[in-house]
Amino acid sequence: MTDWDERFRSGQYPQDTEPSEMLRRHVDALPEGRALDVAAGTGRNAVFLADRGYRVDALDGSRAGLEITRDRAAERDAGGRLELVQTDLPSHAFPTETYDLVTISFYRAVDRLSDIKESLRDGGVLYVEHHLRSSDPVESGPSGDRYRFAANELLRSVLDLTVLEYAERIETRSDGRHAATARVVARKTSGPRQSYPAVGKPGTGPDDG
Numbered sequence: 001m002t003d004w005d006e007r008f009r010s011g012q013y014p015q016d017t018e019p020s021e022m023l024r025r026h027v028d029a030l031p032e033g034r035a036l037d038v039a040a041g042t043g044r045n046a047v048f049l050a051d052r053g054y055r056v057d058a059l060d061g062s063r064a065g066l067e068i069t070r071d072r073a074a075e076r077d078a079g080g081r082l083e084l085v086q087t088d089l090p091s092h093a094f095p096t097e098t099y100d101l102v103t104i105s106f107y108r109a110v111d112r113l114s115d116i117k118e119s120l121r122d123g124g125v126l127y128v129e130h131h132l133r134s135s136d137p138v139e140s141g142p143s144g145d146r147y148r149f150a151a152n153e154l155l156r157s158v159l160d161l162t163v164l165e166y167a168e169r170i171e172t173r174s175d176g177r178h179a180a181t182a183r184v185v186a187r188k189t190s191g192p193r194q195s196y197p198a199v200g201k202p203g204t205g206p207d208d209g
């Protein structure tokens with residue numbers, strides 16, 4: 001049993017059912033097809049995407065998290081579009097040029113990011129969000145800086161993609177805690193002329209991590 005199994009089974013980790021706010025704002029403009037959710041947790045983004053018609057591979061090391069994800073997908077009749085994979089992400093073998101959308105929410109996958117980008121098809125989109133180092137006091141996320149992004153670190157890591165939206169900010173969660181986060185939506189395309197579909201305006205969604 002992993003620490004995350006314990007956190008999910010005990011309810012210690014907030015089991016948010018809402019998908020990530022920036023992902024939700026962009027989803028109508030994203031390519032349809034196959035999606036990968038890296039470190040799916042209890043499946044808020046994986047189930048959201050399966051519910052929208054994506055065929056989703058949901059990866060996580062926690063069996064408890066995957067079981068909750070499976071049950072949530074079944075409640076929405078989306079279980080048939082969800083493949084649950086228990087895996088250790090540092091050594092996971094990502095397929096190449098397979099996915100139209102990859103999401104990574106509150107898992108620091110920096111060492112695997114080049115393989116994850118390789119797993120995108122041409123035109124595929126990467127969504128990443130994670131905690132950020134901050135000089136302002138924040139109560140949410142890892143206690144030390146080691147597992148947080150430095151300023152602009154996430155942005156620099158996707159400069160080989162077309163960045164559609166990037167944001168670093170302090171936000172107030174629904175439970176009143178503050179979080180410092182970095183988020184990006186970026187497309188695997190290159191060249192001086194790109195398309196930039198309209199998306200909704202930023203809000204303060206109930207993201208957690």
Ligand SMILES: C[S@@+](CC[C@H](N)C(=O)[O-])C[C@H]1O[C@@H](n2cnc3c(N)ncnc32)[C@H](O)[C@@H]1O
Pocket residue numbers: 004005016038039040041042043044059060061062065087088089090104105106107208209
């Ligand atoms: C903060 S939670 C985020 C869950 C989800 N993405 C969300 O935003 O709600 C981090 C997740 O990473 C998973 N995780 C941590 N280390 C892992 C590893 N080495 N291999 C696979 N999963 C891992 C945990 O099991 C947990 O589900």
